[in-house]
Every structure is written in structure tokens, then in C-alpha cells.
Amino acid sequence: MAVLVNKKTKIMVQGITGTQASFHIQRAINYGTKIVAGVVPNKAEETHLGVPLFNTVAEAKEKTGAEASIIFVPAKFAKSAILEAIRANLRLVVVITSGIPVNDMIEIRKELENSQTILIGPNTPGVITPQEAYMGIFPDNIHQSGEIGIISRSSTLTYEVILEINKTGLGESTVIGLGDDFIIGTGFFRIIKEFNDDKKTKAIVLIGGIGGNYEIEAARLYQTLKKKKPVIVLLTDDIMPLSPDNGLAPEILCHGITTMSEKRKQLEAAGMTVVDSIYELKNELLKL
Numbered sequence: 001m002a003v004l005v006n007k008k009t010k011i012m013v014q015g016i017t018g019t020q021a022s023f024h025i026q027r028a029i030n031y032g033t034k035i036v037a038g039v040v041p042n043k044a045e046e047t048h049l050g051v052p053l054f055n056t057v058a059e060a061k062e063k064t065g066a067e068a069s070i071i072f073v074p075a076k077f078a079k080s081a082i083l084e085a086i087r088a089n090l091r092l093v094v095v096i097t098s099g100i101p102v103n104d105m106i107e108i109r110k111e112l113e114n115s116q117t118i119l120i121g122p123n124t125p126g127v128i129t130p131q132e133a134y135m136g137i138f139p140d141n142i143h144q145s146g147e148i149g150i151i152s153r154s155s156t157l158t159y160e161v162i163l164e165i166n167k168t169g170l171g172e173s174t175v176i177g178l179g180d181d182f183i184i185g186t187g188f189f190r191i192i193k194e195f196n197d198d199k200k201t202k203a204i205v206l207i208g209g210i211g212g213n214y215e216i217e218a219a220r221l222y223q224t225l226k227k228k229k230p231v232i233v234l235l236t237d238d239i240m241p242l243s244p245d246n247g248l249a250p251e252i253l254c255h256g257i258t259t260m261s262e263k264r265k266q267l268e269a270a271g272m273t274v275v276d277s278i279y280e281l282k283n284e285l286l287k288l
Contacts, residue, residue: 002129003149003174003194003201004092004118005068009133012037012066014057014073014081017048021072024096024137025049031140033133036064039081057088068092070126070135078122079104086117094135095121098181105183112185119185125155125177138175146171147202148285149195151188153178153209157278161207161234164282173201178214188218196229203230203288205281206272208263215263219270231272232284235264 005011015021016038026049029035035051037060043053054060057069069090073081078097085093086108100122112119120127126136130143142159144166152158155177165172176191178184188206195201208215215233222231264274275281 002132003191003198004120004129004176005127005133005135005174006129007032007132008034009068009092010034010036010064010066011068011070011133011135012039012054012057012060012064013051014039014069014071014085016040016051016053016072017045018072020096020137021070022049024072025051025070027140028134031134033135037066039069057084057090061088061090066090068135069094071095071097071121073097075099075101079108082108082119083111086111086115086119089115090117092127092135093117093119093121093185094124094126095119095179095185096124096126096136097121098123100181102183105181108185109183118190120176121179121181121185123181124179124184125158127174127176129174130172136177138177142166143175144171145173147173147200149173149191149198149201149204150175150207151178151191151195151204152176152207153180153184153212153214154207155180157207157234157236160278161205161281164278165205165285168282168285170202170285170288173198180209182212184214187214189221192218192222192231193225196225196227201229203232203285205285206231206233208233208235208260216266219263219266219272222270222272228271230288232281233267233272233274234276234278234281235260235267235274236276
């Protein structure tokens with residue numbers, strides 16, 4: 001078992017012919033990921049990397065049965081690509097693109113409210129189920145199949161956590177990078193529910209980030225679950241004091257609402273275990 005993506009998931013790629021997309025999709029194919037279609041408007045070729053190309057998401061879905069999409073489209077075109085995928089009723093959309101304008105993401109979030117699509121990203125390393133399939137840009141060689149589900153808002157910290165989890169012998173069921181941008185598509189709780197229902201996942205590791213309200217929302221909703229798997233939250237202290245000059249716009253915007261201390265308080269009240277270092281996280285995992 002796994003969540004969101006496995007070896008049977010049929011995946012299309014929007015923007016497959018770009019340099020970065022070509023590199024990462026070839027790696028995904030070599031890994032065993034089932035890439036069944038590419039979407040390139042006004043396509044001049046029939047295939048790319050051995051993958052059939054289509055003009056639209058709807059056409060690719062109809063002809064191949066694709067249920068998920070990876071988006072490598074440049075930021076200025078990303079909104080149209082994302083909305084097209086959502087309106088085609090794809091189950092999962094992973095947006096690698098970074099730098100999408102905030103107004104575009106607000107519009108995309110409104111579209112998501114009336115859909116069943118899970119949108120991971122933007123600015124995400126993606127989703128990987130070790131030894132089965134991945135959608136994104138993860139360094140696939142560091143993952144080991146196992147029992148710990150990971151949901152993260154910090155790409156770099158995720159890789160460090162994975163290496164420590166592997167040392168415990170527990171490995172990962174699925175790893176999901178929600179995205180490093182301030183406005184993301186899907187928050188922690190939706191994915192917590194997915195892991196909670198997954199028979200293979202023994203416990204969930206949640207890696208928080210500065211700014212935003214995602215952790216607090218997850219804490220409040222986690223309390224509503226009748227059967228709960230253990231959740232361990234890695235929540236590091238604020239890395240620098242708030243200042244208009246330090247560049248932490250998300251934290252400045254949410255000052256007084258989503259400080260790390262407030263997040264910790266509400267997460268612990270919800271029954272989650274909160275740690276502030278990878279060493280402590282490893283010790284908590286060894287207690288499972």
C-alpha cells in the first residue's frame with residue numbers, strides 16, 4: 001500500500017518537452033513510474049522520450065486513462081495548465097513550477113474548493129513511493145520502502161529526515177513535499193487522512209515551516225479523527241527575528257497568529273508529538 005502514487009498510477013506530464021522536464025521524467029521512467037502521456041499545446045512531434053504527446057489534458061486522459069499530472073510549465077503559463085488539469089477531474093496534480101504569482105494561486109485555490117483534485121505544490125520536489133513510482137524531482141536513491149509517511153513544507157529538511165529514518169530501519173511508505181511557497185494547493189490534513197487510511201503506514205512525520213496557518217489547521221482537524229495514527233511534528237525554531245528587512249514575508253504577514261510557539265502549543269494540544277531537532281525525531285521513531 002501507499003498514498004497518492006504507486007506503480008499502477010497512470011501519469012501525464014504537462015510541459016514534458018522542456019529541458020528540466022525531460023531530465024526528470026527520464027529518471028522517473030527509469031525508476032519504473034508509469035508515464036503514459038505528455039501534454040504540449042500545438043505539438044510538433046508525436047512522441048517524446050517514447051511517450052505519446054497530446055494537445056490537451058482532456059485528450060490525454062481520454063486516450064490513455066491518465067489519472068494524475070506532473071506540471072513543469074513555466075510560471076507565467078502555470079495557472080492555465082493547473083486549471084486545465086483540475087477541470088479534467090484528475091485525482092492528483094503535482095506542480096513543480098516555482099514563482100507562480102500569488103493572485104494566480106488564489107484563483108487556483110478557489111477552483112480546488114469545488115473539485116476532488118489533490119494539488120501538491122507549487123514549488124515542490126513532488127511525491128515518491130519508494131521502489132514503486134515518483135512524480136517530481138526527488139533524489140530517488142536516498143529513499144527506502146517502509147512504514148513512515150512523510151508530509152513536508154521544507155524540501156531540504158525532508159532529505160535530512162529521510163536519511164535519519166533510514167538509519168532506524170523503518171523506511172518510508174510515501175514522501176510528499178507540499179511545496180515551499182506561501183500559498184500551496186493542499187494542506188497537511190488532507191494528506192494525514194490519506195496516511196491514516198493506509199495499512200502500510202505505521203506513523204506520520206510532519207515537517208513544518210515558517211509562515212502560513214497549515215500546521216494549526218491540521219492540528220484542529222486531527223482532533224476530529226476517531227482513529228489516529230501517531231503524528232510526530234518536526235518544528236524548528238524561528239530562524240531569525242521578524243523584521244521588514246529580513247525577507248520572511250509569510251512570517252511578517254502572519255505575525256502574532258502563526259508563530260512557532262503558537263503552532264507547537266496547538267499541535268501538542270491536538271495529541272501530536274512535537275520535536276525541534278532531527279535527533280529528537282529519530283528517538284521518537286525508535287519508540288514506536
